Amino acid sequence: MKVYGHPMSTCTRKVLMTLAETNTPYEFTLVDFAKGEHKQEPHMSRQPFGQVPAIDDDGFKMYESRAISRYINEKVGGALIPSDxxxxxxxxxxxxxxxxxxxxxxxxxxxxxxxxxxxxxxxxxxxxxxxxxxxxxxxxxxxxxxxxxxxxxxxxxxxxxxxxxxxxxxxxxxxxxxxxxxxxxxxxxxxxxxxxxxxxxx
Ligand SMILES: N[C@@H](CCC(=O)N[C@@H](CS)C(=O)NCC(=O)O)C(=O)O
Missing domain, CATH: 1.20.1050.10 (Glutathione S-transferase Yfyf (Class Pi); Chain A, domain 2)
Known part of the structure; x- marks a missing residue:
């Protein structure tokens, strides 16, 4: 799974925390705010609001940190969402x-x-x-x-x-x-x- 984000970003951190809790391997790509990369291609195609994070999981692309976290947990059968x-x-x-x-x-x-x-x-x-x-x-x-x-x-x-x-x-x-x-x-x-x-x- 590829994660596009910034290590200081609160929204990226939710996703990184979910990955760490579920022991899910990933590849991190920095979207450099200082260079304005979040407002340019190729990032605008990953996240049309020009924000981080976004993911690409073997061609499945999505954004929104809380939705990504739910996806990761469900994909790997994690314990972060109660079954009850x-x-x-x-x-x-x-x-x-x-x-x-x-x-x-x-x-x-x-x-x-x-x-x-x-x-x-x-x-x-x-x-x-x-x-x-x-x-x-x-x-x-x-x-x-x-x-x-x-x-x-x-x-x-x-x-x-x-x-x-x-x-x-x-x-x-x-x-x-x-x-x-x-x-x-x-x-x-x-x-x-x-x-x-x-x-x-x-
Ligand atoms: N609802 C989005 C919010 C994303 C968001 O606000 N990301 C911030 C960093 S935490 C960002 O990219 N800010 C730069 C900007 O809005 O220009 C999510 O949860 O992923």
Whole structure:
């Protein structure tokens, strides 16, 4: 399987984490943002929105990180998607929470502090409020289950990871302190060897 992406990209990292968790071999091709390769051919034919990641699996081409992760897990018979209908539905619920309620506000801090895309005070205040709301809801869940969607590590955990990792290296990490179950979950899942491999920390 060929993976086209950037090692620092949150979306690429979801795919790399899924590959590492499922022990799936792959060949990585850097799409160099600095050279604008993501907005040029041949990458535009792989990902028409000019973003990463994209894959080519023996001629089968697709993009969108969460969809790619589901494909990889199903292809190799991985354990990242529960076979039980209701457990799987809960996993999908938490992936939707990640997309709809967590990642947007979290990324405001990442843009502001890491990527130097400065956000105004009102934007950061709104992001703080939204993130605190999401963290409170995650805290309740993680007080009763070891992983975000239940008893096992799933794609839902993976989907949160790249964003939390970046937020934790900004002053917004303090927003997580009042949520001990979220912190314990993050400390546990970020210690996985697969995460270290996916992020080049191994
Ligand atoms: N929904 C897409 C989003 C992809 C995306 O936003 N990728 C970012 C890197 S994490 C990117 O390529 N940004 C460059 C750009 O949008 O110009 C996915 O999950 O794959």
């Amino acid at each position: 209908l209701r457990a799987r539905a809960v996993m999908e619920q938490w992936i939707s929470v990640e997309i709809a309620n967590f990642t947007g506000p979290a990324m405001k801090f990442v843009y502001h502090y890491i990527f130097q895309r400065k956000q105004d005070d009102a934007t950061l205040a709104a992001a703080t409020e939204s993130l605190q709301k999401a963290l409170g809801i995650m805290e309740k869940q993680l007080g009763s289950t070891p992983f975000i969607a239940g008893e096992t590590f799933t794609l839902a955990d993976i989907c949160f990871m790249p964003y939390i990792d970046y937020v934790m290296s900004t002053p917004a990490k303090e927003l997580f302190t009042p949520y001990p179950h979220v912190m314990a979950w993050w400390n546990k899942i970020s210690e996985r060897g697969s995460w270290k491999k996916a992020t080049g920390k191994a």
